[in-house]
Amino acid sequence: MNPVKGHYSIVQYCPDLARRETVNIGVVLLVPERAFLQTRMVADNERVRHFFGTTGDDAKMLGDFKKSFTARIEAEQTRMSTLESFQKFIDTRGNQIQLTEPAFVKVRECQVTIDQLFEQLVGGKAKSHKRESCSKSLQTRFEAGKVAELIGTNVPISVPILNRETKVPFGFQNGAFHLLQPVTFAADKEEVNFNLALKYSMEGKNLQEHPDDEYGQLKFSVIGRFASTSDPSIPIVRKVLAESNVRLHLDHDLSGLFDVICRAGRPRTKHAENRVVGFAGPNGSGAEGNRKAPEYK
Numbered sequence: 001m002n003p004v005k006g007h008y009s010i011v012q013y014c015p016d017l018a019r020r021e022t023v024n025i026g027v028v029l030l031v032p033e034r035a036f037l038q039t040r041m042v043a044d045n046e047r048v049r050h051f052f053g054t055t056g057d058d059a060k061m062l063g064d065f066k067k068s069f070t071a072r073i074e075a076e077q078t079r080m081s082t083l084e085s086f087q088k089f090i091d092t093r094g095n096q097i098q099l100t101e102p103a104f105v106k107v108r109e110c111q112v113t114i115d116q117l118f119e120q121l122v123g124g125k126a127k128s129h130k131r132e133s134c135s136k137s138l139q140t141r142f143e144a145g146k147v148a149e150l151i152g153t154n155v156p157i158s159v160p161i162l163n164r165e166t167k168v169p170f171g172f173q174n175g176a177f178h179l180l181q182p183v184t185f186a187a188d189k190e191e192v193n194f195n196l197a198l199k200y201s202m203e204g205k206n207l208q209e210h211p212d213d214e215y216g217q218l219k220f221s222v223i224g225r226f227a228s229t230s231d232p233s234i235p236i237v238r239k240v241l242a243e244s245n246v247r248l249h250l251d252h253d254l255s256g257l258f259d260v261i262c263r264a265g266r267p268r269t270k271h272a273e274n275r276v277v278g279f280a281g282p283n284g285s286g287a288e289g290n291r292k293a294p295e296y297k
Helices: 046-052 056-075 083-091 110-121 134-144 190-209 233-242 255-264
Strands: 004-013 023-031 036-041 097-099 103-107 152-159 164-174 176-184 218-225 247-250 270-272 275-277
Touching (some): 004 083, 023 046, 023 056, 023 103, 023 110, 036 110, 046 056, 056 097, 056 134, 103 110, 134 164, 134 176, 152 190, 176 190, 218 233
Parallel strands (some): 176 218, 218 247
Antiparallel strands (some): 004 097, 004 103, 023 036, 152 164, 164 176
8 A cells, every 4th residue: 555644643641731741641643645533542551650650530530531532533533634623633732631743654554553653652552442333433423513413323224125124324314314324345355345335236226216114215325434535446336336326425524414414404303112203204294394405315
């Protein structure tokens, strides 16, 4: 894989802001071209205890700070996609968790690079990082983007050709009922990704050709997670899906989708027996049935 430009910042703990004494406890890596933003934090507080004698409630507070910071980085993945936005985020840090000015690093493999940076700049045992599933990551981003209340989850849909019910992770009402299927595509495996795209292309075609008894006319879209924004599989996947009128949204940039949901999505009111309710039905019934909104096709 060709090298690309990345930017990293060291995460430091500063127990006394007046003294400005710090200890390195983690690292953040941003790689805009790969839509990669991630942090590595120390698994324990031994180094902090050694330098500052931090124990008891202070140590617990530090643990909470680390968890909160890691969650914030996860939530910022869609908004923090450039060096400028990274710098702005760094400038807003005002508590005991500080970030150094961003520095350049050449990146081939994002995970390898962040592990190397942690080893060189922080040391010790890193807290294990398991990348969130695509669906869980999307749920976090929907909540951060303030559209979660407009989106149903685990939407039950009847599949006519199979004579059974399936559940699609996300859906929202806007004219037709739009189903959103997250899919992770393998890095640099065009044939594997072609076959995966073909599977969802056929599934989307079947669902769109048969209106659902509860939701009416359906639209099916794939939210694709790729290893990088330049993955050669992207145009292949897009073309295969388009043949069945299935839209591909790239996981690294959902601003357009968020905008449509915010402007035209209809609120869900509650869940009942794992069914999504509170959306206007196929005939415009329900609390939002008379609301006019631009249709998302």
